[in-house]
Amino acid sequence: MALTNEIIRSRLMEKFGEELTGWEEPYGMLTFTSDKNLNLKVLQFLFDDPELGFQFMTDLTAVHYPNQEGKELAVVYHLHNLKENVRIRYKIFTNIQKPDVYTASALFSAANWMERETFDFFGVNFVGHPNLKRILNVEEMEYFPLRKEYPLEDQKRTDKDDEMFGRD
Amino acid sequence: MSEHVTLPEGNVEKHTTTINLGPTHPATHGVFQNIIELDGETIVSAEQTVGYIHRAFEKIAEHRVPYQITTLTDRLNYCSSPLNNFGWHITCERLLGIKTPKRVDYLRIIIMELARISDHLICNSIVGVDSGAFSGFLYLMQYRELIYEIYEEICGSRLTTNMGRIGGFERNFTNEAFGKLERFMKEWPPALKEFDEMFVRNRIFMDRTIGVGPISAERALNYGFTGPNLRAAGVDYDVRIHTPYSSYEDFDFTIPVGSTGDCYDRFLVRDQEMWQSMEIIKQAYQKVQEFKGAEAEVYHADVPDFYLPDKKDVYTKMEALIYHFKIIMGETHLPVGEIYSSVEGANGELGFYLITDGGRSPYRLHFRRPCFVYYQAYSELTKGGLLSDAIITMSSLNLIAGELDA
Numbered sequence: 001m002a003l004t005n006e007i008i009r010s011r012l013m014e015k016f017g018e019e020l021t022g023w024e025e026p027y028g029m030l031t032f033t034s035d036k037n038l039n040l041k042v043l044q045f046l047f048d049d050p051e052l053g054f055q056f057m058t059d060l061t062a063v064h065y066p067n068q069e070g071k072e073l074a075v076v077y078h079l080h081n082l083k084e085n086v087r088i089r090y091k092i093f094t095n096i097q098k099p100d101v102y103t104a105s106a107l108f109s110a111a112n113w114m115e116r117e118t119f120d121f122f123g124v125n126f127v128g129h130p131n132l133k134r135i136l137n138v139e140e141m142e143y144f145p146l147r148k149e150y151p152l153e154d155q156k157r158t159d160k161d162d163e164m165f166g167r168d
Numbered sequence: 169m170s171e172h173v174t175l176p177e178g179n180v181e182k183h184t185t186t187i188n189l190g191p192t193h194p195a196t197h198g199v200f201q202n203i204i205e206l207d208g209e210t211i212v213s214a215e216q217t218v219g220y221i222h223r224a225f226e227k228i229a230e231h232r233v234p235y236q237i238t239t240l241t242d243r244l245n246y247c248s249s250p251l252n253n254f255g256w257h258i259t260c261e262r263l264l265g266i267k268t269p270k271r272v273d274y275l276r277i278i279i280m281e282l283a284r285i286s287d288h289l290i291c292n293s294i295v296g297v298d299s300g301a302f303s304g305f306l307y308l309m310q311y312r313e314l315i316y317e318i319y320e321e322i323c324g325s326r327l328t329t330n331m332g333r334i335g336g337f338e339r340n341f342t343n344e345a346f347g348k349l350e351r352f353m354k355e356w357p358p359a360l361k362e363f364d365e366m367f368v369r370n371r372i373f374m375d376r377t378i379g380v381g382p383i384s385a386e387r388a389l390n391y392g393f394t395g396p397n398l399r400a401a402g403v404d405y406d407v408r409i410h411t412p413y414s415s416y417e418d419f420d421f422t423i424p425v426g427s428t429g430d431c432y433d434r435f436l437v438r439d440q441e442m443w444q445s446m447e448i449i450k451q452a453y454q455k456v457q458e459f460k461g462a463e464a465e466v467y468h469a470d471v472p473d474f475y476l477p478d479k480k481d482v483y484t485k486m487e488a489l490i491y492h493f494k495i496i497m498g499e500t501h502l503p504v505g506e507i508y509s510s511v512e513g514a515n516g517e518l519g520f521y522l523i524t525d526g527g528r529s530p531y532r533l534h535f536r537r538p539c540f541v542y543y544q545a546y547s548e549l550t551k552g553g554l555l556s557d558a559i560i561t562m563s564s565l566n567l568i569a570g571e572l573d574a
Contacts, residue, residue, distance in 0.1 A: 026506045027263075027507045029507075031506075055390075058392070058510075058517070058519060058536060059508070059519055059521060059534070059536045061521060061534040063523060063531075064532075078508055078521070082389070082403070082410075085410045085411070087508070108390060109390045109391045109392075110390065110391050110544070112544055113541070113543075114541065117540075121226070135218060135219060136218065136219035136222040138219075145224065145227060152230070152231045
């Protein structure tokens with residue numbers, strides 16, 4: 001029997017109940033969220049459960065929502081069950097003052113560099129990561145450039161009016 | 169004769185040698201640095217440093233409108249730019265709910281498979297160079313030139329192509345373009361056959377690559393390998409089959425897989441993929457030729473909000489002028505949405521994770537770059553091997569610095 005979004009959802013609800021929230025299906029991809037401290041339990045269950053079997057990590061990244069108080073940073077996991085060919089998206093939100101999130105690098109070797117990249121650009125502190133340091137930017141950098149408060153270019157420039165081209 | 173120097177008491181002799189491979193080393197084919205710890209000639213550990221050509225594409229993309237982002241995607245895997253361009257266009261089309269005409273899909277497939285050939289051709293001949301066989305590289309280069317001439321005829325540029333638009337191509341393929349494609353289809357297979365004869369059963373090449381830098385299917389999956397590197401380890405995952413895009417479901421082709429995941433298997437998988445790409449191109453060209461009359465003139469979908477109108481219409485028609493202005497100035501708003509869309513890039517699954525908030529540019533755009541994900545396995549692949557094996561392992565992974573560093 002094909003693994004449908006309904007089956008995945010009911011299997012997860014059976015295990016975690018009301019702990020999982022925010023069920024959505026944008027463009028057909030099952031999306032849900034949970035408390036950030038549950039992330040390893042959820043990922044491990046998705047990995048181990050014989051029915052679910054989400055054992056391939058496609059992508060891990062973060063998104064910054066400066067207006068969501070207490071939930072400014074979202075860490076987004078894209079997982080893939082290659083046998084059934086189903087993808088899901090799992091998000092956790094963390095505050096920006098103390099962005100501690102448990103690392104998934106013990107479960108997925110692929111998460112190692114992806115978490116370093118996420119740390120590099122958003123400052124998400126992956127607790128337990130074996131080598132959490134900057135990867136693409138220089139080590140001396142003091143800020144996390146993909147956060148929304150950092151402008152793309154030097155704001156003192158007067159020769160260019162960015163308002164006409166995209167986001168102001 | 170020199171005497172053996174005895175170290176002062178309390179000092180420990182260092183048995184390993186640290187060497188820097190890269191960032192500008194002729195054998196690394198790009199800006200890669202590896203700090204390698206050697207015991208004699210055996211690698212004890214290798215630590216990669218990446219980011220030398222990081223250009224903050226994800227940040228720039230948050231301030232650009234879709235057609236301006238196409239030029240950023242060119243510079244990811246620059247050995248097969250059209251694949252990235254179309255990957256981005258397909259992501260936007262999925263977000264906007266645009267259905268492209270069949271002829272556009274088939275034309276795209278011709279170009280995407282040409283791009284795959286040009287990428288694999290470079291990778292495989294570089295594996296040859298790193299094993300000591302230089303002539304294959306020089307010999308195949310002239311066939312990449314034929315592919316680039318086709319690109320040039322279609323979009324005007326060769327390496328960073330910026331090809332196509334949301335909805336299709338900027339203009340119809342000319343007869344010269346099809347003529348150049350026919351020439352390539354005629355001249356390339358004999359050249360590839362000759363290249364195969366030179367390498368595939370070559371004793372020296374086999375000894376040099378079999379069992380070098382192997383990875384098991386299980387480890388490869390855990391490391392997030394995709395593309396030819398994963399298939400060489402024996403997993404038949406291919407986005408073209410698993411999540412068909414651009415009408416790949418209309419084509420009949422096979423996915424070659426290896427078993428050991430070593431350099432030789434990676435070479436063979438890429439080699440067979442080039443033959444399969446030729447099959448796909450043949451089928452696609454035939455399908456394109458079957459369109460007659462008005463259908464044979466279709467080269468884009470009808471999406472006035474994102475597809476630039478013809479220049480002559482801009483000069484003569486009010487509506488076309490308005491759309492032209494709106495698109496160029498980035499006045500068109502994207503719908504609110506969140507989508508992950510991927511294509512089978514030349515070295516793996518190239519994914520675009522796009523979040524829009526109703527503004528003109530993406531709220532967040534993340535590129536899932538295949539070689540960034542699998543390069544982290546390099547340390548594990550080379551450990552215990554020889555230094556010369558590390559070089560050939562690196563070239564057989566098909567690492568592209570532009571994609572790695574985004």
